[in-house]
Amino acid sequence: MSGATETSLTCARCGKPANLQCPKCVELKLPCEGAAFCTQDCFKASWSSHKSIHQKAKLSCENDTGAEQNSVAPNDWLYCTRKGQSRTPKLPIFDWTGTLKPYPISKPRLVPAHIDKPDWAIDGTPKIEPSSDLQRVVEIKTPEQIERMRETCRIAREVLDAAARVIRPGVTTDEIDAVVHEATIAAGGYPSPLNYYFFPKSCCTSVNEVICHGIPDARKLEDGDIVNVDVTVYFKGVHGDLNETFFVGTVDEASRQLVQCTYECLEKAIAIVKPGVRFREIGEIINRHALMSGLSVVKSYCGHGIGELFHCAPNIPHYARNKMVGIMKPGQTFTIEPMINAGNWRDRMWPDGWTAVTADGKRSAQFEHTLLVTETGVEVLTARLPTSPDMFPWLKS
Template sequence: MAGGSDTAETVTLTCARCGKPSHLQCPKCMDLKLPREGAAFCSQDCFKASWSTHKAVHLKAKLSSIGTGNSGEHNSDFANEGWLYCLKKGQARTPKLPHFDWTGTLRPYPISSKREVPPHIDRPDWADDGIPKIEPNSDFQHVVEIKKPDQIEKMREVGRISREVLDAAARVIRPGITTDEIDRVVHEATIAAGGYPSPLNYHFFPKSCCTSVNEVICHGIPDARKLEDGDIVNVDVTVYYKGYHGDLNETYFVGEVDEESRRLVQCTYECLEKAIAMVKPGVRFRDVGEVINRHASMSGLSVVRSYCGHGIGELFHCAPNIPHYGRNKAVGVMKAGQTFTIEPMINAGVWRDRMWPDGWTAVTADGKRSAQFEHTLLVTETGVEVLTARLPTSPKVFPWLN
C-alpha cells in the first residue's frame, strides 16, 4: 500500500502513472532510497493499477546492490564470472548452494554472462530493463484477440523461424554438451534470422531459451552442467520477429534413455497431438485439459497444474489461459483468428511441483521426470493450423515419427 506525507515538497512531484500532482509515495521505494520521481502517485488507485510493473523497480534496485557487492554473500566477482543473474525474485546462484530440500539428483551449475543482441535487432520492451510494460496492462489479458489477415501472416513467419531455431538446438543435443551451449546455439540462430530471443531479460530471465532436464518441469536456466547419457531435456524457444512472438518446445533424448522415460516423452507428445486435433471454432478452452488428462492418466502419468498454455502474438503471454488438466475452469470458446499455445507438462510421478531457490526452475515434487511439448496454434474457419509445425528439414529425433 502506498503511503507518505502530504508535504508541499511531495506535491510538486507528479504521478508516475498519470502525470497528475502526487500526494503519495511508494513506501518500498522510500526504504530503498530510490529517486522520488518514479515513486510518486496521485492516489491509491493509481498506485494499485501500476503495481504489476512498478514493483519491478524494487527488484532492479536490489539486483544493482547485489551486482556491486553490497548484498551479503554475493559480490561483483561472482557477477563478473557469471554466477550472478537477474531473477524475478532477486535470488542469485553462487558456488555455495543454498539450503534446499532438493527433490531429485539435479543441481544448479554456474551460468555464463548475459549474451548480447546487436543494436539493429528489433527488441521487445523488456529487453533493456527486464520489465514488460505493454503486456501487463493490455486489454488482451482479459479479451482474446481475433487476429487480422496481415497479423496472421506475421504469426506464420515468426512461427516458421521459431521452428528453425529449435531445430538448430535439437541438432546439437548429445551427451557432454552443456545446456549453456544449447542456449548459445539458440541465441545465435535467432539473431541470424533477424529475431530477438523473447525470454532474454523477460522479468529478468537471464538466458535466450529454457532448458529443462529430467525432473525440471519448465523454466530451467541453461548453465554449465553437461548433459549425461540417459538424460531427457526440454528446449523451449520463443522468437520475437517483426513485432510478433512464436513459441514452441520439444523434449529430447540424450544418448540411450530408459524405457520409462521413452514412454513418458512419447505419451507427452501424444497428449499435445490429441489436444491439437480437437482445436476448431466452438470448442471450449476447458475441454483441452480433459483430452490431455484422459490420455496421460491412461498411461499412469500425471498432468502439471501450475502452468498452462496462453495467448500469443504481439504479446508474449496473454488471454486465453489454457489449463492442461481435467475439470479446470477455463472460460471461453475458440474462434477463428485466435492464436495461442498448448504445452502440456506430464510427470512420471505426482503432478505437484516445487520451485528452486533461483525463483525460476520448477521441478517435480517427488523428483521423478517430467516432459513437455508445445506448439503455437491458429484457429481457422474449419480447424487448426500449427504455426510451429515440423518442417521437412527438421531433424528426425523421435522414433515414433520415423
C-alpha cells in the same frame, strides 16, 4: 546402531571402550572417532549435541559440491538467484527433490542494436503486456498479423531444430542456449525469454525432473537424460513459441514412454481445435490420455494466448475439470504445452525463482506448439518442417 569397525575406539561421552557407532555418521562416511559409544544410553544422552555434526557435514558437502561445479565453469560464472536479478558464487542451500542441482551460469548474451526488441529487453520489465486489455479479451488476429506470426513461428521452429541437432552427452545447456541465441539473431529475431522479468538466458532448458523454465547453465548433459528446449522468437512485432523434449543418448524405457505420451497428449489436444470448441476441453483430452499411461498433468502452468504480446488471453489449462471459460473462434492464436510427470503432478520452485521441478523428484516432459484457429479447424504455426531433424523414433513408424 551398527557394529563399529574399530576395536580401539572410546566412547564420545564417557571415554570407556566403545564398540557401537552412530548409524548416521556411518551413512555420511564420517570419521569413527567422535562417533562411537559404549552403550545405547550414552548414545541417547549425547544425541542433542552429537547430531550437529551431521548438519555441519551436510553443509560442508554442499559447499564442496558447489566448488566442484564451479570447477567446470569459468570463474566469472555464478549461480542465479532472486528470479535472475542476483548472482552468488555458492550453491544455494535447498532440499533438492531429485538428483539434479543448478550449476553456475554465464553472463547474459548480447543482442545487436539493429535487432527489434520487446519492451523488457533493457530493464527486464514488460510495460504493455501486464495492463493490456488482451489479458481479458481473446484477440482475433487480422490477416496481416497472421502472416507475421506464420513467418515468426517458422523462424522459431528453425531455431529449435538448430538446438536439437547439437543435443548429445557432454554438451552443456549453456551451449544449447548459445545456439538458440545465435540462430535467432541470424534470422533477425530477438529471443523473447531474454530478460523477460529478468530471465537470464535466451531459451529454457529443462532437464529430467525440471518441469519448465530451467535456466541454461554449465552442467553437461549425461547419457540417459531427457531435456526440454523451449524457444520463443520475437520478430516483426510478434512472438512464436514452441518446445520439445529430447533424448540424450540412450534413455530408459520409462523415460521413453513418458516423452512419447507427452507428445501424444499435445497431438490429441491439437486434433480437437476448431471453431466452437470450449477451451476447457483441451485439459480433458490431455488428462485422459496421461492417466491411461499412469502419468499426471501439471496444474501450476498452462498454455496461453500469443501474438504481439508474449503471454495473454486465453489461458489454456491442461488438466481435467478446469474452469476456463470461452470457445475457440477463427483468428485466435494460442499455445498448448502440456507438462506431464512420471510421478504426482505437484511442483516446487528452486532458489533461482524460475526453475519448477517435480515435488517427488521424478521426471517430467513437455511439448508445445503455437496454433491458429482457422475457419475449418487449426493450423499449427510451429509445425515440423521437412528439414527438421529426425529426433523421435515413434514418428518413423
